[in-house]
Amino acid sequence: MSVGLGINIVKSIKSFVMPTFGKFINKAFSDKYLLFTNVGISITLSGLGDVLEQHYEMATDQIEKWDHKRTMNMSLSGTSVGVVCHYWYKYLDKIMPGYTIKMVLKKIVVDQFIGSPICISTFFVTIGWLEGSSKQELMQEMKHKAWKLYVAEWIIWPPAQFINFYLLPTKFRVLFDNTVSLGYDVYTSHVKHDIQIDKSSKRES
Incomplete structure (x- = not known):
């Protein structure tokens, strides 16, 4: 050249x-297109997280081949979670405006105790509906798996959300959230499809 x-x-x-x-x-x-952008980001990265997790499972002989339907369901779960996150961040910034350290710390606490459980529940309910799970199966799965995701959230999100709430405007919250959560999405897929947890759940039911 x-x-x-x-x-x-x-x-x-x-x-x-x-x-x-x-x-x-x-x-x-x-403002006109932000909801669609946030949902699109959530769908894309939720699916990508599952693709990465499944390739790891294939490489370690946990599964034989890529389950396309599983990836599709994980991607579609990003629709409901993306909508929830979009409106949650707007609501949080409305009731707790400002970028002071004190206000940011308050947001983090509220986000962890209220926002995180809502998002995790939304994920499991959406996946349960897509998979045709009964109410009993859904409750059993949430009992055995949701807490693992919630514990992981306490490790990952407080420092990440400090950056999110302190430095970024509201319109970039979901983008930052999903960028950071790509690794968390891999873990989410792992927990959701963990065979050992499923076996333990069936023994107790």
């Missing part, structure tokens, strides 16, 4: 690609 061609490519990126990308971001995170 000649120097002149390289310079022309850089100029094209600066003059066309960057402004176009900037307009897209501004539109996607505007």
